[in-house]
Amino acid sequence: MGMGKYILQRLAFTILVVIGISILVFVLTHVVGNPVDIMLPLQATMEQRELLTQQLGLDKPMLEQLRIFLGEAVRLDFGLSWWQRRPCMEVIFDDLPLTAFLIFLASALSVVVAIPLGILAAYRRGSIIDRLLTVFSLSGICLPPFWIGLMLMLVFSVKLGWLPTSGTGTWKHLVLPAVAIAFRPMGHLAQIVRFEMIQQLNALYVITARAKGVDEIVLLFRHALKNIMTSSITMIGNDYAKQLGGLSASVEVVFGFPGFGRLISDTIENMDFPLLQAEVFFVAIIVCLINLLVDILYAAFDPRIRY
Amino acid sequence: MRETREAGEVRETGGTGATGEKEDKRQDVILSVKDLSTSFFLREGEVKAVDGVSFSIRKGECLALVGESGSGKTVTALSMLRLVVWPPGKIKSGQVALDGASIFDLPMKKMKSVRGKGMAMILQEPMSSLNPSQTIGRQIQEAVEINQGITGEAAKRKAIEMLGVVRIPSPEKRYYNYPHELSGGMKQRIMIAIALSCRPQLLIADEPTCSLDVTIQAQILRLMQQLRKDIDTTILFITSDLGIVAEMADRVAIMYAGQLIEICDVFTLFERPSHPYSKGIMGSIMAMKDGGRLNIIAGDPPDLMALPAGCKFHPRCEHCQEICRKEEPGYSDLLGDGSHWVRCHFPLNKAGAL
Numbered sequence: 001m002g003m004g005k006y007i008l009q010r011l012a013f014t015i016l017v018v019i020g021i022s023i024l025v026f027v028l029t030h031v032v033g034n035p036v037d038i039m040l041p042l043q044a045t046m047e048q049r050e051l052l053t054q055q056l057g058l059d060k061p062m063l064e065q066l067r068i069f070l071g072e073a074v075r076l077d078f079g080l081s082w083w084q085r086r087p088c089m090e091v092i093f094d095d096l097p098l099t100a101f102l103i104f105l106a107s108a109l110s111v112v113v114a115i116p117l118g119i120l121a122a123y124r125r126g127s128i129i130d131r132l133l134t135v136f137s138l139s140g141i142c143l144p145p146f147w148i149g150l151m152l153m154l155v156f157s158v159k160l161g162w163l164p165t166s167g168t169g170t171w172k173h174l175v176l177p178a179v180a181i182a183f184r185p186m187g188h189l190a191q192i193v194r195f196e197m198i199q200q201l202n203a204l205y206v207i208t209a210r211a212k213g214v215d216e217i218v219l220l221f222r223h224a225l226k227n228i229m230t231s232s233i234t235m236i237g238n239d240y241a242k243q244l245g246g247l248s249a250s251v252e253v254v255f256g257f258p259g260f261g262r263l264i265s266d267t268i269e270n271m272d273f274p275l276l277q278a279e280v281f282f283v284a285i286i287v288c289l290i291n292l293l294v295d296i297l298y299a300a301f302d303p304r305i306r307y
Numbered sequence: 308m309r310e311t312r313e314a315g316e317v318r319e320t321g322g323t324g325a326t327g328e329k330e331d332k333r334q335d336v337i338l339s340v341k342d343l344s345t346s347f348f349l350r351e352g353e354v355k356a357v358d359g360v361s362f363s364i365r366k367g368e369c370l371a372l373v374g375e376s377g378s379g380k381t382v383t384a385l386s387m388l389r390l391v392v393w394p395p396g397k398i399k400s401g402q403v404a405l406d407g408a409s410i411f412d413l414p415m416k417k418m419k420s421v422r423g424k425g426m427a428m429i430l431q432e433p434m435s436s437l438n439p440s441q442t443i444g445r446q447i448q449e450a451v452e453i454n455q456g457i458t459g460e461a462a463k464r465k466a467i468e469m470l471g472v473v474r475i476p477s478p479e480k481r482y483y484n485y486p487h488e489l490s491g492g493m494k495q496r497i498m499i500a501i502a503l504s505c506r507p508q509l510l511i512a513d514e515p516t517c518s519l520d521v522t523i524q525a526q527i528l529r530l531m532q533q534l535r536k537d538i539d540t541t542i543l544f545i546t547s548d549l550g551i552v553a554e555m556a557d558r559v560a561i562m563y564a565g566q567l568i569e570i571c572d573v574f575t576l577f578e579r580p581s582h583p584y585s586k587g588i589m590g591s592i593m594a595m596k597d598g599g600r601l602n603i604i605a606g607d608p609p610d611l612m613a614l615p616a617g618c619k620f621h622p623r624c625e626h627c628q629e630i631c632r633k634e635e636p637g638y639s640d641l642l643g644d645g646s647h648w649v650r651c652h653f654p655l656n657k658a659g660a661l
Binding site (some may be wrong): 124201202203204205207208209210211212213214215216223226227301302303304 | 385388390392394412418420421422423424426428429430434435436438439440441442446450453454485487498499502504505574
């Protein structure tokens with residue numbers, strides 16, 4: 001099967017996944033509670049409540065609501081956000097691109113740091129360096145990102161005054177949130193790279209390469225690195241998707257960053273069904289595309305994988 | 308210079324006394340190994356994989372290193388290249404001199420100048436000894452670039468030429484193949500091509516046919532014999548197959564439990580082996596030839612974690628005496644001319660009689 005056909009097939013599959021997830025979210029949101037109770041003050045009368053229920057279309061049978069929702073979603077029209085009173089698409093596209101970029105920065109940072117460190121730890125396994133790096137990467141995984149964010153803020157904003165504490169607008173505003181978000185994927189990736197690299201360094205082809213006089217640096221980066229890339233990009237893609245799916249919210253809150261993660265949690269709090277559905281819709285698409293990209297990259301790194 | 312090396316110069320690097328093969332009096336020694344010991348330090352204790360091994364190889368010669376699996380043949384070869392990985396493996400003592408220059412004195416960073424050009428190695432597992440994510444052509448070309456001082460297109464042409472040398476059909480196309488697209492026999496040819504592309508002074512072939520089926524084995528052996536004739540390389544041939552020894556080797560060194568127990572030329576070994584263990588393994592093929600029952604050596608291969616005191620072979624030896632249980636034998640020079648060394652208190656056929 002050719003690569004083009006494979007990609008088309010996967011894109012078709014993506015559409016199915018997005019439809020499935022949209023239906024799931026629709027059903028879940030409609031059974032968890034009544035948004036009318038949240039949107040109206042406690043002292044609202046029954047008439048007022050019924051009027052709002054009608055306006056929101058919540059009085060229609062569930063299947064009918066679902067049909068309307070899917071019909072509009074196909075046209076990328078998710079209607080008005082109940083909470084923000086403006087089109088869902090507008091709300092999402094206010095926050096999503098910048099957050100996607102922020103998490104991309106965090107991912108890039110984690111890759112740049114974790115791959116060399118993981119390789120070094122594997123190469124010197126059992127040494128002090130290896131142990132320090134393990135402590136470092138495990139702390140990256142275990143420490144809550146918002147705490148890391150606060151500590152960074154304390155040092156670089158409050159004490160040193162190099163970077164702003166919160167807000168958005170300049171590249172400086174992105175630095176600390178990106179670093180705070182980067183710690184967890186960095187820890188994951190460093191562990192994966194270390195583990196996989198140890199496997200590779202025990203492989204016989206390493207002896208073959210050394211026996212022909214290959215330099216150690218060349219051995220690590222030209223021979224072994226390519227063989228650990230499939231598992232590394234799986235981890236990178238997975239972490240990116242998770243962060244974009246709302247995991248970055250706590251860091252965004254700490255830095256007062258108007259981000260997508262924070263938007264998702266606010267949306268849930270306000271029971272804003274249309275907006276939540278739109279958010280899930282885009283997250284699902286992005287996750288599917290990331291997985292597709294990862295699968296395509298597999299073939300680029302491992303010649304045994306062909307589609 | 309290399310051809311006329313004096314025996315006296317070799318002596319300077321060695322001088323290990325009782326456990327070492329005495330200096331090879333003959334000329335043209337290209338590699339000498341003296342009192343090499345390599346151990347693996349495991350949780351359960353120390354495994355002496357190589358224990359005081361000494362031998363030398365002359366230019367153009369093929370020395371077979373023979374022994375059952377686990378006797379330390381491969382570790383000996385890896386130690387010569389300092390490719391034993393710590394942890395858990397460590398070279399404890401010894402001297403290896405290639406062309407008179409001591410290798411163990413070099414800083415590790417300089418080892419890459421010895422590997423390849425000095426000694427190249429064909430590993431015994433062609434299936435996993437090639438990098439799965441690089442084309443085979445690229446892997447040969449890398450050996451060419453490092454060791455022959457040519458790069459780019461010229462190196463690529465050379466790599467394709469090497470594919471032809473090891474009889475890979477349509478080498479221009481095969482250059483772009485990945486290891487998984489090749490059969491085991493072809494991969495072993497690639498391994499040979501890589502090793503030869505290094506233009507080594509010494510080629511170490513570690514059981515290059517052991518994982519291949521019999522017809523492919525024959526092809527690879529024929530290829531290696533042909534190449535040996537064509538380019539006149541010095542070979543250390545590691546094997547456990549006595550048939551291959553008879554076909555390939557000039558001299559044979561036999562290992563048992565990490566020690567080198569007998570070294571002599573191939574005819575002497577087959578006609579009148581001196582160590583009881585050598586006689587035992589020879590007996591196993593002789594009996595087959597006569598159509599008799601297979602003679603086997605009684606007992607089990609030694610447990611390297613719990614080696615016996617005295618001679619390592621004594622629990623299985625039918626000539627075992629009191630001294631064998633207590634004292635480890637040193638090397639004795641059977642003929643007095645350094646051509647036949649044996650590590651045994653009571654060598655057989657001492658007078659040369661059958």
